[in-house]
Amino acid sequence: MGSSMTVASDSHGWMYDRSFRAFEFDFSVRSDLQDAPEALDRLLGPFRTDGADGGGPVYALTRGTSGSKPPAEGAWYELFLDGDSIQRVANPGSMVDWLVADLSRRAIESTDRFVAVHAGVVSLDGLAAVLPAAPGAGKTTLTAGLTRAGFSFLSDEVAAIDPETARVHPFPRPILMDTTSMDVLDGLRDRLPPVYEGFRLQRFHLAPDDLRIGALGDPCRIGVIVAPAYGRGTETRLEPMCRAETLMHLANCTFNLDRFRGEGFEALARVASDCPGYRLAIGDLRSAISVVSDLLRP
Numbered sequence: 001m002g003s004s005m006t007v008a009s010d011s012h013g014w015m016y017d018r019s020f021r022a023f024e025f026d027f028s029v030r031s032d033l034q035d036a037p038e039a040l041d042r043l044l045g046p047f048r049t050d051g052a053d054g055g056g057p058v059y060a061l062t063r064g065t066s067g068s069k070p071p072a073e074g075a076w077y078e079l080f081l082d083g084d085s086i087q088r089v090a091n092p093g094s095m096v097d098w099l100v101a102d103l104s105r106r107a108i109e110s111t112d113r114f115v116a117v118h119a120g121v122v123s124l125d126g127l128a129a130v131l132p133a134a135p136g137a138g139k140t141t142l143t144a145g146l147t148r149a150g151f152s153f154l155s156d157e158v159a160a161i162d163p164e165t166a167r168v169h170p171f172p173r174p175i176l177m178d179t180t181s182m183d184v185l186d187g188l189r190d191r192l193p194p195v196y197e198g199f200r201l202q203r204f205h206l207a208p209d210d211l212r213i214g215a216l217g218d219p220c221r222i223g224v225i226v227a228p229a230y231g232r233g234t235e236t237r238l239e240p241m242c243r244a245e246t247l248m249h250l251a252n253c254t255f256n257l258d259r260f261r262g263e264g265f266e267a268l269a270r271v272a273s274d275c276p277g278y279r280l281a282i283g284d285l286r287s288a289i290s291v292v293s294d295l296l297r298p
Contacts, residue, residue, distance in 0.1 A: 016040060020047040022107035022173065023114060023160070026056030029099070032063055033077075033092060035195040042193065042207045043096075046172040046216060057082055057106075061095045064088065093201030100174050100205065104157060107171075108255050114160035114169060115264045116255040120228075121154035121168055122146045124296045127223030128168045130159045130271075132253040138230030138282050141181040144211055145285045146292060148185060152217025153208040161222075163260060163267035166274070169219045175206040184285050224295045225250065225277040228288070236287035238295075239279045246277025 016031040018041070026049075029040060040061075041048070060083075064076040079086045079095040087098060108116045119132035120143030129146070133139040140156040147153040158171040182189050182204055192210055199205065208215040227241070227249050241249065250268045251257060257264045278295070282288040 018044070019049045020044055020103075021049050022047045022103055023111040023171070025103065025107040025110045027103055027106075028056065028058045029061070030058060031061040033061060035198050036061060038193065039195045039199050042196075042209070043100075043174040043205055045207060046170070059099050059102075061092065061099070091201050093199050096174075096199045096205060097176075097201055097203065100176065104173050107173075108158065111160075111256070112259070113162065114158075115163055115257065115260055115267050116171075117159040117161060117250055117268075118157070118253045118255060119159040120156045121159045121170075122151035122292075123154060123217045123220050124151050124293075126220050127296055128154065128159075128217075128220050129224050129226055129292055129296055130168060130222055130250075130275075131226050131228050132159065132250055133228050134253070136230075138228050138288075140175065140177060141184060141230070141285060142228050142282065142288055142292070144175065144177065144181070144185055144188075144206075145289050147208070147211040147215050148188070149289050149293065150212075151293075153211060153215040154217045158255070161267055161271065162219075163263050166222065166267055166270045167219050168222050170217060172208055172216055175208070175211070177204045177206060178202070179204075222271055222275050224292075225271070225275050226280050226292055226295065227278065228280045228282055230282040234281050234283040236283040236291060237281045238291050239281075241277035241279055243272050243277070246275075247272035249277070 013032055014030045016036040019028050060080040062078050064078050076088060076090050077092045077095060078088045079098060117132050119130050120139040122129050122143055131139045131142060143156045155171040156175045157173055160169040160171045225246050247269055280288060280291060
């Protein structure tokens with residue numbers, strides 16, 4: 001899809017009006033910004049639903065109007081949720097940051113289908129590596145690096161585990177990366193569509209296809225649990241965890257364990273019992289990719 005793409009406004013003046021579903025959370029996104037059709041279709045495309053409006057909240061990313069007081073001189077923008085103004089900003093990237101964070105939170109809070117573990121997830125030959133970690137541990141950078149190395153991408157944020165089958169499902173929200181992480185992934189920044197730059201504040205937003213065309217994976221069995229922790233100057237090393245450690249690490253990283261109560265804990269216990277668990281100290285991305293690759297490749 002080229003940056004020259006144009007979409008005619010509809011009768012309401014929207015250049016962009018699409019419906020989406022993330023887990024069981026339905027929502028719509030509208031915009032009157034020129035580059036919104038290409039940028040938002042790429043970033044939110046995996047969640048898009050066909051047909052009529054699926055209901056749920058409506059996010060509107062708009063150019064500021066003359067009837068509202070701007071936050072500063074020059075061009076400005078306004079984000080609405082169900083008609084209520086959420087923010088008035090000088091950079092539309094702030095609206096995308098808020099949109100991604102809000103839809104992710106609502107999807108996780110609303111799901112009755114999946115135990116949601118804070119983790120990156122990639123797969124290889126039908127087996128997933130789940131990378132549970134706290135923010136700042138390097139899971140997104142490792143997930144992106146593995147995807148570029150040929151793994152399938154399921155999520156950089158949520159391992160969505162079905163408590164009945166213990167299989168993990170995709171949650172392909174837009175990938176958020178800071179400049180440091182982008183610079184580690186050689187050549188990635190140069191491959192991003194130019195329209196993304198107009199919707200970037202500080203962090204970069206990426207779609208799975210920006211890492212590798214056709215990267216998005218399917219639901220699959222979990223093969224290994226790897227808890228990453230990046231440390232500057234650290235030597236990359238892998239240390240096994242016992243089943244109890246693996247279970248507690250998964251539980252401590254789970255967003256919605258209280259929703260499932262015993263059933264959710266039992267699902268995590270099943271995963272910890274069936275899959276080996278490791279702690280991965282990351283010194284550099286290349287060696288970390290090699291270690292995880294060796295765990296899933298026979």
